[in-house]
Amino acid sequence: MTTDLPHFRYHPDPIASGSVRESAETCACCGRSTGWIYTASFYTAQNVNGRLCPWCIADGSAAERFEGEFIDAYGLDGISEETLMEVTRRTPGFHTWQDPYWLVHCNDAAAFIGEVGYAELAAHPEALDQLRLDLRMGGWHDASRLENFLTHLGQGANAMLFRCTVCGTRLAYADAS
Numbered sequence: 001m002t003t004d005l006p007h008f009r010y011h012p013d014p015i016a017s018g019s020v021r022e023s024a025e026t027c028a029c030c031g032r033s034t035g036w037i038y039t040a041s042f043y044t045a046q047n048v049n050g051r052l053c054p055w056c057i058a059d060g061s062a063a064e065r066f067e068g069e070f071i072d073a074y075g076l077d078g079i080s081e082e083t084l085m086e087v088t089r090r091t092p093g094f095h096t097w098q099d100p101y102w103l104v105h106c107n108d109a110a111a112f113i114g115e116v117g118y119a120e121l122a123a124h125p126e127a128l129d130q131l132r133l134d135l136r137m138g139g140w141h142d143a144s145r146l147e148n149f150l151t152h153l154g155q156g157a158n159a160m161l162f163r164c165t166v167c168g169t170r171l172a173y174a175d176a177s
């Protein structure tokens, strides 16, 4: 689908990922009905009466007006302050069971691709290997249980897939209900 949606460096296809969808809803920030509405996380202490359009995300006006963030800064270590602001305040978040967080590679935030199951993850062996290693370090010591968990991704638990914006490597973390 071709659209005139703003470009998000760290979330290149928010329609495919399900964070933005077609809608006649009016944006709570600009008051316009742009045809598209954002459906995922937005953290603010203020009362936002409705949802936001992608343009008010892209230009930072929604984050500024409501003093909010689309993603927590947790995990966004080793990147520039500028990138941190772009990811947390000018990039659409995504749908997860647990609190979403963003992956970092090559000292830059990675681009969020979407939620995937085992088959899609296995198409990127480097992402599968990295996730296996992370889970092992996180305390999954039983190898057969770990493999069982990985091969059943997509059923209850999912992998959140990212692509490094510098070297192109795919990376992932597991999100479970």
Ligand SMILES: [Zn+2]
Binding pocket: 027, 028, 029, 030, 031, 032, 052, 053, 054, 055, 056
């Ligand atoms: Zn708007």
Ligand SMILES: [Zn+2]
Binding pocket: 105, 106, 164, 165, 166, 167, 168, 169
């Ligand atoms: Zn990289």
